[in-house]
Amino acid sequence: MHRWKPEKVIILGDLFHSAYNAQWENFILMTTRFAQAEWILVKGNHDILREAHYTRSNLSLSDYAMPMGPFLLTHEPDEVVDDLYTLCGHIHPGLRLMGSARQSMKVPCFSFSKQVGILPAFGVFTGLHILQPETDDQLFVIADKKVVEIPAKLVL
Numbered sequence: 001m002h003r004w005k006p007e008k009v010i011i012l013g014d015l016f017h018s019a020y021n022a023q024w025e026n027f028i029l030m031t032t033r034f035a036q037a038e039w040i041l042v043k044g045n046h047d048i049l050r051e052a053h054y055t056r057s058n059l060s061l062s063d064y065a066m067p068m069g070p071f072l073l074t075h076e077p078d079e080v081v082d083d084l085y086t087l088c089g090h091i092h093p094g095l096r097l098m099g100s101a102r103q104s105m106k107v108p109c110f111s112f113s114k115q116v117g118i119l120p121a122f123g124v125f126t127g128l129h130i131l132q133p134e135t136d137d138q139l140f141v142i143a144d145k146k147v148v149e150i151p152a153k154l155v156l
Contacts, residue, residue, distance in 0.1 A: 006037045010066070012089035012119060013044020013075030015059075020049055024057065031058035042066050044075035044090060077116050085115065092121040094128030095139060095155055106130065109150070110140040131155070 016023055031039050041047060041054060042062045054061055065074040072084040080086050093111045098104050106128050108120035113134065133139055133152040140147050 006034075008038045008040065009034075010040045010042065010068075010073055011059075012042050012073060012087065013064075014046040014089065014121075015041055015044075017046045018048055020053060024053065028057045040066070042073050042075055077118055080115055085117065087117045087119060089119050089121065091118050091129045092126050093118045093131050094120070095141060095150060096130050097141075097150070107141050107143075110147075112138040112140075 015027070035058065039057075039059045040062055041059045043064055047054075051061070062073075064076070065072055065079045067073075067081075067084060070085055072079060072081050072086045074086060074088045075090050077086065077088045077091060079088065093109050094106050095109045096104050096106050108122055108128060109131070110120055111118040111131055111133065114136070131139070133155055135152055137152045139150045139152055139155065141150055142148070
């Protein structure tokens with residue numbers, strides 16, 4: 001974050017699953033260290049802590065959907081507004097990549113359809129929802145510190 005110096009960091013829900021835990025203290029250290037950025041949490045279905053926890057961690061809260069320019073930032077993919085492109089989390093999209101010798105690997109992915117972009121979760125404990133994309137969806141994975149497009153027709 002020192003390199004990019006963001007002015008705003010927006011989290012699309014489910015910051016930590018439901019209960020207060022020690023990871024909140026690490027998060028507070030990060031938001032304090034990068035206090036020049038505005039930290040916003042678009043609330044997800046698991047963001048149920050008392051508001052004091054969020055305030056203490058330097059987070060502003062947005063209830064479930066936040067318009068920003070041409071986008072609607074939300075946690076749920078079903079929050080769609082005709083003239084805005086929805087960016088969301090919640091699903092934890094992933095792809096199963098197959099090798100020629102029947103080996104396979106599940107990886108988080110970015111998924112973009114005509115009206116909804118679903119951003120991945122990279123946590124160790126988040127799990128993945130393996131997608132069955134439409135032919136015209138755009139899919140991207142991160143490999144060797146690069147963003148790589150995976151043609152949807154190879155996943156179908």
